[in-house]
Amino acid sequence: MSQPSKLDVLDSRLSSDDADKFLNDLRKQQEQKQDYWKFEIVPNYFKQSDLATDETTFNYLNEHFGRVKSWENVFENLDKLNEAADSDVCYKVFFLARHGQGYHNLAHDKYGNDAWNDYWSKINGDGEIVWGPDPELTELGQNQAKENYKQWQVELKHGCRLPTRWFVSPLSRSIDTLTITWENITKLEEARPLIKENIRETIGVHTCDKRSTRSIIDSKYSPKGYIIEPGFAEEDVYFKKDYRETVREHAMRINEFFQEIFTLKDNVICVTSHSGSIRASLLVLGHRQFSVGTGGMIPVFVKGTKIVNK
DSSP states (O other): OOSOOHHHHHHHOOOTTHHHHHHHHHHHHHHHSSEEEEEEEOSSSBGGGSTTSOTTTOOGGGTGGGBSSOHHHHHHHHHHHHHHSOTTEEEEEEEEEEOOOBHHHHHHHHHOHHHHHHTGGGSSBOSSOBOOSSOOBOHHHHHHHHHHHHHHHHHHHTTOOOOSEEEEOSSHHHHHHHHHHHTTTSOHHHHOOEEOGGGSOOOSSOGGGOOOOHHHHHHHHGGGTOEEOTTOOSSOSSOOTTOOOOHHHHHHHHHHHHHHHTTSSOOEEEEEEOHHHHHHHHHHHTOOOOOOOTTOEEEEEEEEEEEEOO
16 A cells, blocks of 8 residues: 555645745744755656646556656756756755554554544553554554565666665654665665654654654664764653644754755765655655655655855
8 A cells, every 4th residue: 555545645734824834934044044055846757746646546656656757867867957057056866755654653543633633642552552652663564665675676677776875763663664675775784874863753742753762773773784863862852742843843853954965965865754754844845745655755856056145
């Protein structure tokens, strides 16, 4: 199953003023900076950016991840655009992956959106399912990651370019999804995926979105080749039981991530995170709203322009 569920579509939506509030905060922040990157989607490379594509029926596994033309065309044009670009412009292709189904997703489906948000999301389990903190992938979630592994093999044979950098949320469901998807395609010890706080799920209230300690993450994933970013605290200092991050706040920290990434030379990048993080990423990058189901992925072709305040 690669199409989003009704809950996935609901979770991907912005309220009427989410975008306006984010853009207003972003504008204020940009005015205070010496320089910053402005983002926009380059059209006609992936079907997901086309308003005519129906997200509720679109199956990226059956659509070569959604490419409009051949992979050779995508990456030849990426190279040509970067070669011809001024020093203040660069282009990148991101593969934004969502973790496979976790036990919190199973519980969300079990109880429905209202009951989940009002009660169940605030505790750790119901006696049958444990979803907090930092829930594991279900068997279905593991299989979804395996499906992506199989499809990546197909796309690479058809000319898709292997990413040169991997970034991942510190929550185990995202790291495990990345591992299952990529460990038999590339050597993770050489890829060195970087675990970053800024791309984690919406923070607060929901126990499933509280991460493990640094020590646990380090012991589980450093032997596999993962790197934890500098300054990563032992405890989850960002999680609050009584306050949940807004879409605007989430998008502001996701923007900081992309500001950093656009200083890198790498132009093909994989980011494995969450539905809320992808929703915020699409808002930051200027992409249409587009729902991604558990274990799903959306590629985006992005132009970044460096703006210098005078």
